Amino acid sequence: MATDTPLRPADSAAFDEDRGSQARPVPPASGWAPRLRRLIGIEEPLLAWVPEERTRYTWYGALVVNTALLGALSMVLALSSFRSDLPLAAVVGVAVIWFWVVLALDSWLVSSTHGTTVRKWTLAVRFFLSVLLGLFIAEPILFQIFDKEIRQEIAVGNEQKVADYRGMLVSCNPTDGAATTDRPECARYQLKVAGSPAELARQIRTNGDRTAALRTQVADINKTLDDKLATEQRLCGPKYWIWRGGVRDVTITCERARKATSEYEKNSKVKTYEKQLQAMVDHGQALSARKDRAADDYQPLLQKAIDDKTRQRAADLDTDGILTRAHGLKEVAASDGFALFLTIVLHLLLLCLDAMPVLAKVLSGATTYDTLLGARHRTSRRLFAEELEVQHTCARLEHDVQRHRVRLDTDDRMRRLEHEHQRAQAERAARERAELEERMGRIMRARRSVTNPL
Structure with a gap:
């Protein structure tokens, strides 16, 4: 009957299979x-x-x-x-x-x-x-x-920058060409346009000053030359003639006056100065004529220069840089x-x-995985520590064996050295005893030969 009794209930098989699936x-x-x-x-x-x-x-x-x-x-x-x-x-x-x-x-x-x-x-x-x-x-x-909004903000900002830049160019470069060097804000916005009325007026003033100075110099030279000519005419007049070789002739003083007048006229370069003076007068007239026309010619040139600088400024503005787009995003968010x-x-x-x-x-x-990993880390550390301890113990025992081996080898070598030392002493004593016996024998033979002569 016992062999027919099941060892476990029939309904426990499913439980065991389920446990097997969770192995x-x-x-x-x-x-x-x-x-x-x-x-x-x-x-x-x-x-x-x-x-x-x-x-x-x-x-x-x-x-x-x-x-x-x-x-x-x-x-x-x-x-x-x-x-x-x-x-x-x-x-x-x-x-x-x-x-x-x-x-x-x-x-x-x-x-x-x-x-x-x-x-x-x-x-x-x-x-x-x-x-x-x-x-x-x-x-x-x-x-x-935000690409569309950023691009729009960048475009508006660049347009404003260009408009401000053009406004400063217009403000710092008047149509009459007046200088704006006394305005610190115009230091970076001044344009160099040839033919401005103010520039021509400055050139006319400069040319007039130089002409007046040269005219004064020429007048002084001519006055001195006139004085020398008057002196020459006075000294060479009939009043100062002399008889020489039966004819009337001028004196040496007249000849010296003529020579001085000629040398002064040559050295003073009055002819050259008069030509330069005439050239300056002609240049001043030309500048005056250009000034009369400058009001009509300068403004288109100035406008073209302002347009060129404005286009260059617009071309130099960044539209796709990372900092520009970041600033545009900030403006979009702030607006x-x-x-x-x-x-x-x-x-x-x-x-x-x-x-x-x-x-x-x-x-x-x-997680549970972290717990298992931490446990394995701790186990690994313990195993490594135990491995180090085992290695340390083995190394210590190996050192003890080597120390004992060295001690036994040392004792053995000491015994061998002691035995060799004793043997060397015995051999030395035997050699000394043999040497003494030989000397004693020689002495005894010598005594016998002395006491028993032939």
Whole structure:
């Protein structure tokens, strides 16, 4: 009857099978999920003990990949906005490199948080790093979202800058050509336009001053020359003639006066000065004629110079630079309350998306996997400490063996040395005894030969 009695109830088989399905560790997983978990430093053999958390860490890895993809998209948008001259291959290459950088950084940030020994301040530091990365990723996306408004704001701002610049050019360059050097604000806005009425008036004044000075110089020379000619005529007149060779002739004083007049006329260069004076008078008349026409000719030239500088200023203004677009975004946000609210919300949203890998770790707290990993870390430290202790003990015992071996070898060598020393002493004593006996024999033979002569 005992052999017919079942060892366990019939309804316990299902329970045992269910327990068999919960055996730990579970078989390793396959597919793309383990690869996602491997990106964030998850060890599959350890996770096999808590398979319930596989889904969490799979989506955790997906968050890291999504952040890297968002960073690559942000880099593409940034390069296409700020460097539109780059070829597509260069843009794609830089985006791929930036994808890898963001992926590696986020993977390190997440993998370094595994385990129960991670402190809150280290999580805060990692979160701060992720926020910095998020700011760099979020800005190009915001620029693209508000692209139309930013471009409009930049265009309006540039138009205002150009209008202000043109206004300063007009203010600092009057149509009559009057100088504005006494105005400090006009130092960077003064134009050099030839033929202005004020410039011509200045040239006329300068030419008139030089003409007057030269005319005075020529008049002085002519007055001196007239005085010399009058002296010459007086000394060479009939009143001063003398009889020489039966005819009337001038005196030596007359000849000296004529010579002095000729040398003065030659050395004073009065003819040259008179030609220069006439040229200055003609140049002054020409300048006066140009001044009469300058009112009609100068204004078109000045207008053309102002237009050229204005066009150059408009061409030099930046429209796609990152700082210009950042300033445009600030102006857009400051000009409308809803735009400011939307900018802040989008900033926070993109920052949360970029910082989500670390933020998710902060929010989720320690998991069973972290507990197991921490336990394994502690076990590894204990095993390593025990291994070090075993190695230390073995090394100490090995040193004891070597010390004992050296001690025995030393004792053996000391005994050998003592035996060799005793043997050397015995041999030396034997040699001395043999030498003494030989000397004694020689002495005895010598005595016998003395006492028993032949």
